[in-house]
Amino acid sequence: MLLTKSEAAKFLGIAIRTLDDWRAAGSIACIQRPNFVRFLVSDLEAFIQRHRQPERVHRTLRRRTRLPRVEQKAEQIAEGPLE
Numbered sequence: 001m002l003l004t005k006s007e008a009a010k011f012l013g014i015a016i017r018t019l020d021d022w023r024a025a026g027s028i029a030c031i032q033r034p035n036f037v038r039f040l041v042s043d044l045e046a047f048i049q050r051h052r053q054p055e056r057v058h059r060t061l062r063r064r065t066r067l068p069r070v071e072q073k074a075e076q077i078a079e080g081p082l083e
Contacts, residue, residue: 008039
């Protein structure tokens with residue numbers, strides 16, 4: 001399926017000007033003829049996959065992963081010094 005510039009920009013969630021800049025830089029594939037620019041949905045999806053950032057772990061999740069160590073340390077303190 002072919003999309004116009006405005007449809008492609010909406011699909012990517014960017015401004016048309018940004019899409020034009022990426023197209024001019026050759027960062028994104030398009031079909032270009034005089035007075036005619038279209039984008040394949042499959043090319044846009046491939047672009048998204050190439051530029052996808054790895055998922056970040058939320059801070060609260062990182063804290064939760066540390067809890068067992070904190071509990072372990074608390075148990076050591078409760079048991080008293082080693083003899």
